Amino acid sequence: MRSVFPVLTVVVVIFIAWYAGAIALNARWADDKAERAGVELSLTELVADTWSQDKPKLPAPHQVAAEIWKTTGAMVAKGRGFSKRSLFYHSWVTFSSTTLGFLMGTVLGVGLAVGIVYNRTMDMSVMPWVIASQTIPIIAIAPMIIVVLNAVGISGLLPKAMISMYLSFFPVVVGMVKGLRSPQVMQLDQMRTWNASPSQTFWKLRLPASMPYLFTSLKIAMAASLVGAIIGELPTGAVAGLGARLLTGSYYGQTIQIWSALVMAATLAAVLVGLIGLVQRITLKRMGMAQ
Amino acid sequence: MTGDTVISAKDLSLTFQTNDGPVHALKDVSLDVVKGDFVSFIGPSGCGKTTFLRCMADLEHPTGGTITVNGVSAEEARRARAYGYVFQAAGLYPWRTIGGNIRLPLEIMGSGKADQDARVKRVLELVDLAGFENKFPWQLSGGMQQRASIARALAFDADILLMDEPFGALDEIVRDHLNEQLLQLWDRTGKTICFVTHSIPEAVYLSTRIVVMSPRPGRITDVIDSPLPRERPLNIRETPEFLEVAHRVREGLRAGHGE
Numbered sequence: 001m002r003s004v005f006p007v008l009t010v011v012v013v014i015f016i017a018w019y020a021g022a023i024a025l026n027a028r029w030a031d032d033k034a035e036r037a038g039v040e041l042s043l044t045e046l047v048a049d050t051w052s053q054d055k056p057k058l059p060a061p062h063q064v065a066a067e068i069w070k071t072t073g074a075m076v077a078k079g080r081g082f083s084k085r086s087l088f089y090h091s092w093v094t095f096s097s098t099t100l101g102f103l104m105g106t107v108l109g110v111g112l113a114v115g116i117v118y119n120r121t122m123d124m125s126v127m128p129w130v131i132a133s134q135t136i137p138i139i140a141i142a143p144m145i146i147v148v149l150n151a152v153g154i155s156g157l158l159p160k161a162m163i164s165m166y167l168s169f170f171p172v173v174v175g176m177v178k179g180l181r182s183p184q185v186m187q188l189d190q191m192r193t194w195n196a197s198p199s200q201t202f203w204k205l206r207l208p209a210s211m212p213y214l215f216t217s218l219k220i221a222m223a224a225s226l227v228g229a230i231i232g233e234l235p236t237g238a239v240a241g242l243g244a245r246l247l248t249g250s251y252y253g254q255t256i257q258i259w260s261a262l263v264m265a266a267t268l269a270a271v272l273v274g275l276i277g278l279v280q281r282i283t284l285k286r287m288g289m290a291q
Numbered sequence: 292m293t294g295d296t297v298i299s300a301k302d303l304s305l306t307f308q309t310n311d312g313p314v315h316a317l318k319d320v321s322l323d324v325v326k327g328d329f330v331s332f333i334g335p336s337g338c339g340k341t342t343f344l345r346c347m348a349d350l351e352h353p354t355g356g357t358i359t360v361n362g363v364s365a366e367e368a369r370r371a372r373a374y375g376y377v378f379q380a381a382g383l384y385p386w387r388t389i390g391g392n393i394r395l396p397l398e399i400m401g402s403g404k405a406d407q408d409a410r411v412k413r414v415l416e417l418v419d420l421a422g423f424e425n426k427f428p429w430q431l432s433g434g435m436q437q438r439a440s441i442a443r444a445l446a447f448d449a450d451i452l453l454m455d456e457p458f459g460a461l462d463e464i465v466r467d468h469l470n471e472q473l474l475q476l477w478d479r480t481g482k483t484i485c486f487v488t489h490s491i492p493e494a495v496y497l498s499t500r501i502v503v504m505s506p507r508p509g510r511i512t513d514v515i516d517s518p519l520p521r522e523r524p525l526n527i528r529e530t531p532e533f534l535e536v537a538h539r540v541r542e543g544l545r546a547g548h549g550e
Contacts, residue, residue, distance in 0.1 A: 186378050189350050193376040194396045194447075195369055204395065208386050287386040288427040 018061055025057040026050035059256045067260040084240065087264050093241040094229050095268060097157055101164020101232075102225040106218065108165060109172025116173070117180040117206070118198070127177075134170050138163065138228065143235040160232035160241075167228040168221035175217025179210025211287065215280035222272045230265060242268070297361060297451060297483045298324040298347055304355035305342055305509075315508030316342040317353070322502065322511060326450075329477055329484045331494035332502045333540060334547065339509020340487045340502075344453050347485065348376050360451070372400060374451035375444030379459050381436035383428040383443075389415070390424035393443045400447055414442040417476060434465035438472075445480075452484045459489060467525060470496055474523055491544075495519075495537045496528055503540055505547025513543035 030049040051060040233243030249258035332340035345351040349369040360368035503513040
């Protein structure tokens with residue numbers, strides 16, 4: 001409960017800044033309209049106008065909220081919660097490629113990390129490539145992945161998930177390499193005195209020791225995965241997904257639609273990262289590592 | 292080498308190659324440890340006492356000479372799980388309970404569930420930790436953790452116990468108590484113990500033989516057979532015999548340092 005007050009304070013400050021920003025950014029358009037109509041706007045009329053334009057430069061929070069309600073709750077009430085105009089539908093599309101990409105990225109990342117820790121050649125050769133892969137702007141490589149995979153007959157969910165995977169495996173590799181190497185020399189010597197096999201050392205020492213590192217990485221990977229999924233939706237012709245909503249919104253200057261998709265994406269990320277946090281808490285508690 | 296010799300080192304040398312040139316951690320060290328002995332290794336830092344212990348455990352590879360444990364090479368002895376090793380830090384796994392930690396070497400060695408339970412129960416009683424099986428390490432004090440790590444080294448019933456300054460990080464009172472318990476344990480189990488320490492009273496109180504070592508190059512300067520009886524109450528440390536042995540150890544250490 002003690003954290004409620006600081007959080008609320010920050011939220012209030014954000015809202016004040018947001019409304020003020022809406023006035024500042026949208027006032028010009030309101031003034032232009034008034035001038036063309038030959039009327040003089042009072043201050044209250046000006047403010048009211050900046051908070052209720054159709055295509056504002058910066059939509060006010062209540063406009064975004066209304067748009068989100070219109071495309072989620074209201075559609076559910078009409079029994080069309082999963083139609084193509086519903087944000088639930090688009091969120092689901094983004095969610096499915098995010099999750100698939102996240103799972104693929106986690107498997108790839110853990111696999112590479114095990115290779116790097118256990119194989120000197122891989123340690124020397126793979127790590128530089130892993131780092132190099134992340135220096136390439138994903139926005140440049142995403143269309144190529146889509147096109148190349150399409151040419152070999154793979155389309156739909158998988159290419160988008162691949163882009164998610166491309167972004168999400170990296171934090172997992174880095175975190176897991178550190179985690180698998182976290183046991184002290186003494187603990188490894190101890191395993192040696194018991195004549196433990198390499199696989200026993202892995203399952204009984206290295207893997208459990210890496211768990212706190214893994215979960216931290218998974219949280220970053222999930223957020224990166226969502227970014228990947230959204231970027232992956234852009235070159236597919238903006239058919240479906242939160243990325244598609246962002247793109248069509250920007251085509252038609254529908255700023256309110258862009259912002260509501262953004263808020264939805266942020267909510268999705270918060271929920272997914274929160275879920276990992278929950279699994280982390282439960283796992284570490286059962287392992288006795290959360291004190 | 293008699294039939295009772297458990298560990299036998301002959302002209303053992305170990306040289307580390309460093310950027311500042313070779314470091315002679317051990318040079319021409321020869322020693323026989325007899326079954327049932329309690330041998331302490333004492334000396335200043337860098338005298339190679341820990342390195343010697345690690346050679347016995349096949350954690351270091353000597354660059355010269357030979358070492359046998361139970362009549363075979365140190366590596367074969369390690370593979371046969373001939374010894375339990377207690378490190379300076381308890382090194383318990385935080386994600387395992389005390390019982391789980393003691394079970395760990397047993398799991399690795401593939402013993403059955405019922406056998407594991409029986410052994411865990413037995414060694415916990417041996418180190419006076421009965422009832423703590425389901426606690427996690429962070430719920431125990433440092434001394435109790437170290438006792439748990441000794442229990443872990445005892446769990447698989449090796450005849451040899453190698454201990455590398457196991458009580459070095461503990462305070463004096465806890466240390467006295469653990470020394471007393473260790474002696475009782477040694478008496479009851481008849482194990483052969485090699486014990487590395489910094490402390491003269493600890494070495495004299497515990498050992499049947501005290502090996503005094505000195506650095507640069509690491510070597511043995513004196514081996515003292517203790518005249519003290521096997522039965523040793525704590526107050527034996529005020530007897531003239533005890534003080535005489537302690538004096539001889541101190542002299543040995545000083546002589547090693549003077550060169």
